[in-house]
Amino acid sequence: QQQVKQSPQSLIVQKGGISIINCAYENTAFDYFPWYQQFPGKGPALLIAIRPDVSEKKEGRFTISFNKSAKQFSLHIMDSQPGDSATYFCAASPRTGANNLFFGTGTRLTVIP
């Protein structure tokens, strides 16, 4: 059973456009929501993360929007560039326990020039 549901599976965006990836969860014990970026042949790397006490967090061109009541969060990539082409994973972990992360199934983003 997938604890974090991610969509879409793949996404093609024109250079300069906005990429939007969505995730949803059910477990109300989750309180840490990171996004990871993975290039082919590499391990995932932490991109940006949010906790549920804020509704939005922005770092450069990357923004997480968080809707606690709907149990949804999303990643927006503004002014998308070909170098952003990668697989993106959302994840969530509970506030107690061993800090285990539950990952979504990933979104393969392709930014075309």
Added chain:
Amino acid sequence: NAGVTQTPKFQVLKTGQSMTLQCAQDMNHNSMYWYRQDPGMGLRLIYYSASEGTTDKGEVPNGYNVSRLNKREFSLRLESAAPSQTSVYFCASSVTGQGYTFGSGTRLTVV
């Protein structure tokens, strides 16, 4: 600044063979994890170690064992490899409540 180092990077095994995947981190992190990544399934937790001396099962532990050798090292063992264990394996480490640092992965094929 090595971070998390995994060895080997690639491995081909025959069904029934055993092997150990090695992982070491130099960031003084307490927690370490083993994930497997399969197409369309994201990353699934195999085992984790919240601190030195402790290990626990994750979502998909069957067919695997782990050893937290010391604070730096966390190994994953396949006792009798099966084709279903063909995957990319990632080790990660973290400070509790913070993001993970992943290694570059081990691509394992079982034939």
